[in-house]
Amino acid sequence: MGQYGIGQPVRRKEDVRLLTGKGSYTDDVNFDGQVWAAFVRSPQAHAKILSIDTAAAKAAPGVVGVFTGTDLKADGVGTLITDVEFKDLAGNEMFRPKRDFMTIDRVRFVGEMVAVVLAETQAQAKAAAELVMVDYDALPAVGSTAFAASPDSPAIWEQHGSNVGVHWENRPEAEIEAHMAKAKTRVVVDIVNNRVVPNPMEPRCAVANWADGELTIYAPTQGGRRIQQGLAKTVMNLPADKVRVISADVGGGFGIRGKLYPELGVVSWATRKIGRPVKWRGDRSETFVSDYHGRDQINHAELGLDANGRVVALKVWTIVNCGAYFAENGPRLPINGGGRIIPGVYDIENFYFSVKPVLSNTVPTDTYRGAGRPEANFLMERLMDAAADATGLARDEIRRRNVIRQDQMPYRTQMGMLIDSGDFIGNMDMAMKAADWAGFEARRAESAKRGKLRGIGLSNFVEPSGGRPTEEMRIQVTPEGKAVVYAGTHSHGQGHETVWAQLIQTFLGIPFENVSLIQGDTKIMPKEAAGTFGSRSSWMGGVGLQRSAKRIVEKGTKIAANLMQAEPEKVSFDAGVFSAGTSSVTMAEVAKASYELKNLPDGVEPGLDESYFLKRDPEEFNYPNGTHVIEVEVDPDLGKIEMLNYIAVDDCGKVLNPFIVHGQVYGGVAQGIGQAMTEMTVYDDEGQLVTGSFMDYGMPRAHHLSMIDALFNEVACKTNDLGVKGAGEAGACGAPGAFVSAVCDALKDYGIRHIDMPLTPDRVWNTIQKAKAATAA
């Protein structure tokens, strides 16, 4: 299909616009007469609110209004959505605390909103916010995950009496212990999967305008339809079509921007309350204390192996710290998000799984790049390394003996997922060859001469992709023969403008440059638009477009037949041209004719504009997978790690644009390495966020990484017409396991088997000292 077809490394057509300041981000939106909002946020992790005195703030220059949660409640504003329900084995429901859009009598984390100040300028709003006097009565706080799960921690929701929302189990433990008991070797790992602060480049922002009985709100989201519905129902008490959410260009989503945040509710309520447009632009400090955080699990796991190094049973106990409230997906992540894939690429029949979502005085956690799958894969890979260690088998060998083979596919996992395809052995072979695994010991010896400890590590992963099971895509061919895609998906960095244009050129022969994308506006996006998250767009959006295009061709065939005076059955379509015998008409000619009544055959409506509402089985996913290999060098005197080489072998199914998929791999890897190497979120015992800025929170920088060699082991997905699998979360799944494996390999002579992430110099050095002391003792 030429240089712009499927599979071509087409440069992103949106980049010039975005990189030359011509994007349209929320902060670019301003209304005449708008006021600015600033939020008063709690400095306390846990406290009763005794009183809120707004008098001084109301009297400050430029202030238009100061409101608290009581004002929202009085207007009937409801509570935020927790879209999860789990029961324990006895049938007891999960505790689901209600979260007001703005808290009224209690704060439960540092950064929680307690009041909003509206003023003529942002500076006036911020200055007045400092004048709001909140009288707090401090309560004991729960800052750490382990403490939250302990019966000794004070319940931050007294009515529940415990910080554990539910003790979910997939089955009684005894059933699996019966198998575990037969194991020749039992290995145990204890892991802290560290909390991370997602930090999209664009801080959150919102501009809300109430006019003519309708709310319009601009905000960075990952689609908008769900936020529209949530705002209409829980905040505005309006039909959804009276609420319009617009997210034109968005500077990063990563899962956390797909949520209805309380700030959106407050500014929506406020514009109607005061009758003026309201704008809020959060700063980076607010990102740290109000955007949902990611990860934050404690895992304890046991793997039983037979004499051949085959796994006979697996038991996993997970505590996930969901923060002060259960956010939309919080407790879902370890269970549905990651848990279902926990045996990973491995064929493990007997699996016990226990999850305790816990509440604490921290920012709520929710979906973040991978949303439970990186945690699950990391755990499996640490177990495999431990199993290698215990059995004396090489790290790749123990994996080879346990991976699901191609001849077992489609493979039904213990948790009911159907892995359709994947070449897990091939991934390992390809990655190890590219990394020259065989030649590693010579490189290790060379490093040793320089006083450096070299290590190599690998990590397999698989992750269910696809997200919500519905999506709608629409293609309009204009009378000029150009195509406009009205997408239900939402590109906030993924490059859909480019990839959808490639698909349209491939399916309809309309030139790449004549395809434009409209997205992110609930007024004009398809009715059933879902959005972009969970690595779903290539499948749900791509196949949706393919089916819409098919409808365009079907209708175009009828019109073309009429134009050519041919039987429709005799008309064929290829590369933008309808042909019948020696006659032919182009898509552009057909498009033009479609808008002219005289050219339409009987029963054919004018226009060339088709949608497809794609539904799939909600239990059906696609399964991107891969093997990542990392080589590192550790400076044992400083505990400092240098990454030397990164090989990523990914099976993302059919690759629509390798240039863009490489970008997804690099980005995911950078975030995975960030979690593994630099990103440390610390709450102290009082629930204060100690790492609340880039001065203390280590975002990964280019110099932390080596170059990344991204390779594909392409196995077409069998469950969708395009053969695609997700790509967005692969890097974040593969990087942490390979990185920790490599570092532990470097440090193996000290007897070090595991170090919890992030592997900062201080932590690595202290681990070495402890290991040395243990050896000496």
Next chain:
Amino acid sequence: MENFAYHTPASVADAAKFLEAHEDAKLMSGGMTLLPTLKQRLAAPTDLIDLAKVPDIKGVCRDGDELVIGAMTTHADVHENALVRELIPGLASLAGQIGDPAVRHRGTIGGSCANADPAADYPAGTVGLGATFVTNKRKIAADDFFVGLFETALEPSEIIVGVRFPIPVWSHYQKLRHPASGYAVVGVFVAQTKAGVRVAVTGAGPSAFRISAMEEALAKDFSAKAIENIKVDAGDLNNDIHASADYRAHVVTVLAKRAVAAKG
């Protein structure tokens, strides 16, 4: 950020006069620390006195046995300056390790030293080279300049004009970067000067300090081995979530040894 009046005096004397007259005025050089502080509303000076338009306090020149660097010289300029590279390459290297490129093209030597961040790089370089701060009022030896955490010997209306560095025989800077901020978790500057060996440390304590035991040992035997058993007392060092005091104490010795070994 609160509103403030912005001034660009044409001379150091004018800037000083203004400082004397306005109690809540602040001097600004590169603004790399000051501006984020204002944006976070942690400070609200009534007036900002920007030294950018003051002539003659920017640039590098040689004056006999000393290299003179104007207070408003950026880190990037120090890093790239041919004279610095030729005469004190250890200092050029230090300047090139500060922050990131954006910071290095705005931040200045005078601003950095006056701010006296305990983890800034220049304090190690100025103390390690036995530099002298020249202000509008007097000269202050670097040894006496850094008094404590964000605290210097500068008086309220005193302005750094430049820094005079005695040209050393040899010098070298070793740094362990903070994974988030890029500041020095520990930085060690070692110099062989005409007045003897100097070893200065930043990042580890509340302000830059010298290690006399190492200086004495190196004076006798300038080798990494000579100092391998000399350790600073962890009890006096910073202890935070990024680096324990014990770790810092250890790193001081490691980096000092590496600095010495760099002489080859």
